[in-house]
Every structure is written in structure tokens, then in C-alpha cells.
Amino acid sequence: MIIRLEQDSPEWLEYRKTKFNASEAGDVMGVGFNKPYQLAQIKYQGKQVYQNEAMRQGKEYEGQIRDYVNQKYNLSLSPVVICSDRDSRFSASLDGYDIFTDAFCEIKFSRNEYEYFKEHGKPSEKYFWQIQHQFYVSEAKKCLYAVGFIGDMFEIEVEVIEVERDDKAIKKLIKAWNEFEATYKNNDLDNEWLELSDELVEAMERKRELEDKIEQLKARVLEKAGEVEMKAYGLTIYKTERKPSYDYKSYCEHSGAIIPDEYLKAGSVSWGVRVC
Structure with a gap:
């Protein structure tokens, strides 16, 4: 189900507080920027969300990379917020979704991720879980994973691959989210x-x-x-x-x-x- 919210708006930020979001999937699996207990502090205790320079740059260059993917694959990807029809606790803010091909894209702008991508030909683990979360929420058929970085010629270099849905991983992720909620949601702990x-x-x-x-x-x-x-x-x-x-x-x-x-x-x- 598509949610009519603009990403990064105050309404969108408020909405995210009540959901299991794709960008948090790596955290709940123990491989993200935050440990699971730190994610619990963010979701249930109001702690400030972690944001590094790569994330800030990603927002700046996201549109250019999305345009590149649209042109290369003849798509009409545009940002969209989706809530799962199966379980309304799960949400995903897709960097781009094309309704005609039922495809979405995930965009990263990071030197470390770009180098990892070039060496291994796949997303790093924290972003793998994010994409599987997005597959579960969107039920889309296809994911294009695009990683960009400013190269030696001071131009954006972009690499794109298709990432497949992994149902076993999704089951493991849902289990982790359920355990996370059971462990942290009702713990009314002081500072x-x-x-x-x-x-x-x-x-x-x-x-x-x-x-x-x-x-x-x-x-x-x-x-x-x-x-x-x-x-x-x-x-x-x-x-x-x-x-x-x-x-x-x-x-x-x-x-x-x-x-x-x-x-x-x-x-x-x-x-x-x-x-x-």
C-alpha cells in the first residue's frame, strides 16, 4: 500500500517512528550502523537518529543516480513510501519505484560501499538486509541496486546490479524484528x-x-x-x-x-x- 508522504518531511519522520523501516533492517540484524539496543533507544526512547556524511551526500546525489538508472534501463522510477499489506508494522521508503515493471531501486552514495561493490559484485551485508526488507514490504518483482561515488575525474561513477529476493533471509529478518519488538518495546527504562x-x-x-x-x-x-x-x-x-x-x-x-x-x-x- 502506497503512503502519500514526502520523504524527509516532518510527517514522514513522525510516521517512521511507529514502523519497522527498511533502513533499520541492518541494525536489527546486528550489522548496521546501530546495535539493536541502540535502535531500540531511537525507536522507543527518542534518541537522535545516526546520520553520517555518506548518508547526507546520498540525499544530495540520489536524484542524479536515479536519473542514470532510469535512462539506462528505460524505467520511470520515482520515490515512494510503502506500507506492507501483510503486516502494517513494516514500512519502506523506496528511492525509486516503477509501477509498470514492478521494480524498485535502492541507491547508495559511499566510497566504502562502492569499493565493496566493485570487489564483491553485491551489496554489503547491512544493505542486503535493507533490500530484503524492501522486497517484503513492496512485494516487487525486481530490485536494482545502484552505488555511486565521485571518481578521480570528479564525476559521479555509478555501478548497478540486480539483487534477487531471498525468502529464507526475509523469514529470518521478520523473526529478528519480532524478537526485537518483544525485547525492547515495553521496556520502560530510565536514562x-x-x-x-x-x-x-x-x-x-x-x-x-x-x-x-x-x-x-x-x-x-x-x-x-x-x-x-x-x-x-x-x-x-x-x-x-x-x-x-x-x-x-x-x-x-x-x-x-x-x-x-x-x-x-x-x-x-x-x-x-x-x-x-
Whole structure:
């Protein structure tokens, strides 16, 4: 169903707040510009929408790229907002739709995406999910994916391919959206929760980066030590040997043995925090 709204208008922005939008599909799948919890802050807590320079330039050059696609493929693509007839929670703002051929286009203007496109001949993962979301909402037959960038001659270079509908991916995407809604929609959390989640996620990301660096340095140290125990400049190189031990679980499964209840250890309850 076509929604009579002008993209980027105040009415359009208000409309998007109540919908699962195609541009958010990469986020909900964990590969977009925002983590799923950050998307939840945008949709349900009123946090400002992330926009980078490539997105701003994309709006500036979108019309030129759409004209190029129309001319090359003899189409009449024009921007349109569509709401899914199957599930009204889902919406998509198409960069161009041609009603006569039932085709739509998705336009990007990004150096990174252009280089990825040239190397792999397909959209990067976050835009793949966006396109599959658009397929689901529009039920269109065809998608043309156009990526542009200013080349060395200071002219727009455009590459275009056709992207196919992937029904398995769409089912996975719908499941992710349902889980997202169930997890975040009715969580009435205060600002301290938002600050804690931001700080904890950032700290965990720094921790992972440090852990990777530490493992790289340890590997190099062990390589230089050459399997020799030693101490040098605050580092101790040591060997750890583990004695053979029995795998009781495998033994019981293999022999059919059942451990009597009197050997059962008491259970316990603990709490933890997982960053997702």
C-alpha cells in the first residue's frame, strides 16, 4: 500500500517512528550502523537518529543516480513510501519505484560501499538486509541496486546490479524484528539504564580490542622464546602440563551407567550481565 508522504518531511519522520523501516533492517540484524539496543533507544526512547556524511551526500546525489538508472534501463522510477499489506508494522521508503515493471531501486552514495561493490559484485551485508526488507514490504518483482561515488575525474561513477529476493533471509529478518519488538518495546527504562548500557557496551568493545592485542603480543613473545622457560624484562615464560583425566560424562553415556542421586551436587543461582 502506497503512503502519500514526502520523504524527509516532518510527517514522514513522525510516521517512521511507529514502523519497522527498511533502513533499520541492518541494525536489527546486528550489522548496521546501530546495535539493536541502540535502535531500540531511537525507536522507543527518542534518541537522535545516526546520520553520517555518506548518508547526507546520498540525499544530495540520489536524484542524479536515479536519473542514470532510469535512462539506462528505460524505467520511470520515482520515490515512494510503502506500507506492507501483510503486516502494517513494516514500512519502506523506496528511492525509486516503477509501477509498470514492478521494480524498485535502492541507491547508495559511499566510497566504502562502492569499493565493496566493485570487489564483491553485491551489496554489503547491512544493505542486503535493507533490500530484503524492501522486497517484503513492496512485494516487487525486481530490485536494482545502484552505488555511486565521485571518481578521480570528479564525476559521479555509478555501478548497478540486480539483487534477487531471498525468502529464507526475509523469514529470518521478520523473526529478528519480532524478537526485537518483544525485547525492547515495553521496556520502560530510565536514562540511567541508557547511560549504563552505552558505557558497558563501549567498555566491552575496548576490552575485546585489548584482548585481541594481548593475544597477538603473547604469541609473538612465545615465538621469540622458542619453547624455553625464562624471565625477561617483566615477562615470565612458563610451561603448563595437564595430567590425563577421565571424561566421566562420556563414560556414563557409553556404559549406560547412572549416577545415584546421593552423589548429586547442590544447585545454585547466580546473576550475570550479557552484552548483546
